[in-house]
Amino acid sequence: MAAWLGRDGLRGRRWTAAAVASLALAVPLAAGGCEGSVGLSDTRSGTPAPGGSQPAANDAGRARKDLSGLRIAAEGGGDGYARDKFGTRWKDTDRNGCDQRNDVLARDLGKVEKKGRCVVLSGRLHDPYSGKDIAFAKSDAAEVQIDHVYPLALAWRMGASRWGEDQRERFANDHDNLLAVWGVPNRQKSDSGPGEWKPQKGFQCAYAVKYVAVAKEYSLPVTRADHDALQDFLARC
Template sequence: MLRVALAAVCAGLTLTSCSVSLTAPDREPVNADAPESTVDLERLRVAEEVDDGSYERKAFGSSWKDVDDNGCDTRNDILARDLVEVEKRDDCVVLSGVLKDDPYGDGSIDFTRSRPTEIQIDHVYPLALAWRMGASKWDKARREEFANDPRNLLAVGGRANQRKGDSGPEEWQPPQDFRCDYASRFTRVALAYDLPVTAGAEDGLATMLKSC
């Protein structure tokens, strides 16, 4: 049986109290930092998708919440974490910044609040996919936790995110240089929430993890 071991760390939010941050924290690969813990691909449950057409975004709560009680909603937290040259209002609302080297392949992108869709916050394990794989049976609190979990969130180019949609690893993969990180994140989130993957997704993750 194929056993793929990968190293992962919990990605926390690093926030700044300054109104202008010239260097936001780097979006480090999840397998790069210590302390490390191994995550075994074989621990993922395999199941088939159940799509009864009942998914609605509101089932996961309002779009963004302040889950860590820092006064900022999750979207602004992730923008502050993943962008550089960040300018804020009231130590919270990200007014502008730069996404350097979009992990989904759209290059470097300037962000301003006047063009908010240029950069979007992606759920690595998509909400709609999670619904089809068992989140439909969760209570509201657990779905809200999942939707706002920074381990499952990345600032990415809007066009690239639209191309990804709610696809799983068997249908969509990021550029080669981000596949290890993406597969590590996806696997870690699936394990954290006991979400299964399809057999095709398991194969896709195994292939990507070979690049680690």
């Protein structure tokens, strides 16, 4: 097997395609899960939750333009990386009184039930990465995880190691770089860029738009392989 990283971890072994497929088959869906890709409605607006939405045409066009302006660079080494180098996990950086994890769950899940104003107890996720519908319960919180679209460890290797602590913390807690996703594809994705890992076809356009926007916002370069994959994903828009 090639290299694999645990979520927020250091480089270890990466699953082969066959191993990934076996893992996905071996892990049962949560209660109520299904194979379909029908999006769930956002209970706040009645519109599809972010995981199943498509970006507007002008967003895709802007992403193509922004991608052409991103610097292409070789991936650096991961020496010195640790999750805590990116500050407090799920800090309330937007100061709305709720931590970022609960903010993202409330944003991305449908049929949300809360304890008080912030704590998400349950909901339904239309997983953007696999297209599956997943039941979330706080008692089994690992079933739905919060992913960094542009992974922290990859950002470290692409230049974030030279940032100040405040900028790394802002990056790690930026809503625009966070998605609620099913735990299985999140573990498969790990710290891979789009040149090594890709979501289901129906989300590749939206994924590329998000990835490019974050890279531009933080002046992060992309590898040649990631650039070419993002270009292909944006062609699906």
